[in-house]
Amino acid sequence: MFESLSDRLEGAFKTLKGESKLTEINIAQSVKEIRRALVAADVNYKIAKEFTDKVKDKALGQENVLKAVRPGELMVKIVMDELVELMGGQAAGINLNGSPTVILIAGLQGSGKTTFSGKLSLFLKEKRKKKPLLVACDVYRPAAINQINVLGEQVGVPVYTEPENKNPVEIALKAIAHAQETNRDVVIVDTAGRLSIDEAMMKEIANIKEAIQPNETLFVVDSMTGQDAVNTAKAFNDVINYDGVVLTKLDGDTRGGAALSVKYTVGKPIKFVSTGEQMDTLDVFYPDRMAQRILGMGDIVSFVEKAQEQFDEEEAKRLEKKIKRNKLDFNDFLSQIYQIRKMGDLKSLMKMIPGMNKMTRDLDIDDKALNRVEAIIQSMTPQERENPEVLNMSRKKRIAMGCGQTMDDINRFIKQFDQMRKFMHKMSKTPGMGGMPGAGMPKKGFRRK
Structure with missing residues (x-):
């Protein structure tokens, strides 16, 4: 972006x-x-x-x-x-005061409202320790109810639906009552969108807001539409006076006009940005961090925060003991791959590191490198994973056939793993120094464009 x-x-x-x-x-x-x-x-x-x-x-x-x-x-x-x-000066928080807290989601069709609703429910569940309820109030789009049900199941959040009811106000009010009965402390109401702004749409969203009196109203806008996104945001704000903006598909917009203009034009803060299809790709919008990214300074604070979210102190202590004994195995390596995956795609993570943004443009960083490593390890027997030393020629041939890699790929990976393990063992003896299993990433995942 x-x-x-x-x-x-x-x-x-x-x-x-x-x-x-x-x-x-x-x-x-x-x-x-x-x-x-x-x-x-x-x-x-x-x-x-x-x-x-x-x-x-x-x-x-x-x-x-x-x-x-x-x-x-x-x-x-x-x-x-x-x-x-x-861009707003400082990050704007989301209002979670309410019993339950009611959050109304508005926006045009195709802006990513329903997907954002799912992402927000996961964000509140995991990072705010809330118990959200998703509500399907899009009574027009045939696949809308099915989509939100799939997303709810994916993130482990219940969904309130009334497929036969075509009255969104009634559905929203019943959902809030249901949340109170089932001890759900946040209600996220996903509403219908249109292909363009029209009077019927505006009247409907205004009626829903008046009826449910939400604690927070968020307008979701597709950042790839550029200045049109800002104009749409202003039109909606004139009708429903929302509390904040959500920019979706920010990873697909290399220009960024919407992010820069919306606060100035509408007078409402950007509260969240969404940068991918995965459900955990939702971030609080920090103007200072975004400015640093725009100016090529990286965003080390966000990088550290993502790493801390995945940090397991007990696991770290266990790995440290194994490294000191030079006993790191493929199971340990695989667990580190899973942690890296949870942080996001490799190229996005590298761009957060100061000085790396420009360098990564010349690299085609292949996330499939992780898939190849994972396939190699999963083609091993439990004994082979725990004891890399037992890997002889016949075992390597079987592993290569099991994961669809060549013998050169297997040998290269095992050699890099062994070098990494020895290096980390050596560094563990130096006070204040340590290592990260991810350092053994196969080099073939990174190639010059």
């Missing part, structure tokens, strides 16, 4: 390369390129103009700054501060 914008902004900062200080001339040149970058990212020209005017005013106020600070670095800092402010 934001790759085009990041590249163009980087080009704008390069106009200051070689300059000893900020001047009115080089500031004007850099600001002009920044404005072009924003417009190309589908940011409304008026917003881009106002943004760059603020950047220019701040930069002009820094003309006599200490020479130890490079002009390009200073401009990056100014732009970052303004980007954070443009």
Whole structure:
């Protein structure tokens, strides 16, 4: 996401390369390129103009700054501060006060409302320790009820449906009563969408909101629609006065105009962003972290948070003991693969590491590398997994046939695993040093484009 914008902004900062200080001339040149970058990212020209005017005013106020600070670095800092402010300043929390808390989901058809509802229920269940109930109030789309039932089963959250009832207000009210009876503390109401804004749709969503009096109303918008997403968000807000915006499909939008413009245009914060099809790909929106990503600084805080979510202290202690004894086996390696998978896809994770964003663009990082490793290990017997030393030629041939890999693949993986194990054992003897089983990833999963 934001790759085009990041590249163009980087080009704008390069106009200051070689300059000893900020001047009115080089500031004007850099600001002009920044404005072009924003417009190309589908940011409304008026917003881009106002943004760059603020950047220019701040930069002009820094003309006599200490020479130890490079002009390009200073401009990056100014732009970052303004980007954070443009996107809302700070993360906006979700209101979970209520007994039960009622959350109304609105948006156009195809924006990802139902999928978001499922993701939100999983988020609240796992990260907020809530007991959510999903409610199917889309009475028009034939597959809507089936979809939300599938998602509910996938994330382990019950779904309230009334397939024969065509009155969404009635369904929502009964669902809330059902949640109270079954001790469900959050009710997520998924409503119907349309292919475009129409009077009937607006009236229906307004009636539902008036009837159920939700604690939180979220508008879901497809970020890939760019400036149209912002216009739609404004039209909905004029009718239902929602509390926050959810941007879906952000991984498919390399421009990012919607993320940059919606807070300014609508006056409502972005509360969540969704970046994939998997149900655990929902993140709280942090303006400062997003600004860092846009400027190619990575997002190490989010990376650490994802790692901490998967961290198991007891498992870590067990692995540490095995590493010190040089007894790490394939079962341990497989458990680490599962933890990496839970954090997200490899390329997205690497982009969060400062300095890695640009490097990963030149790499075709193949998540299937993990599948190949998993297939190799699962083709082993329990004895072979626990005792890598027993793997002789005949066993390797059987494993290769079982997982569909070549003997070269098997030998390469076993060699890398052995090297990794020896390295980690050696590092474990050095105070304060350690290792990570994932370091043994087969190199064939990474190739230059």
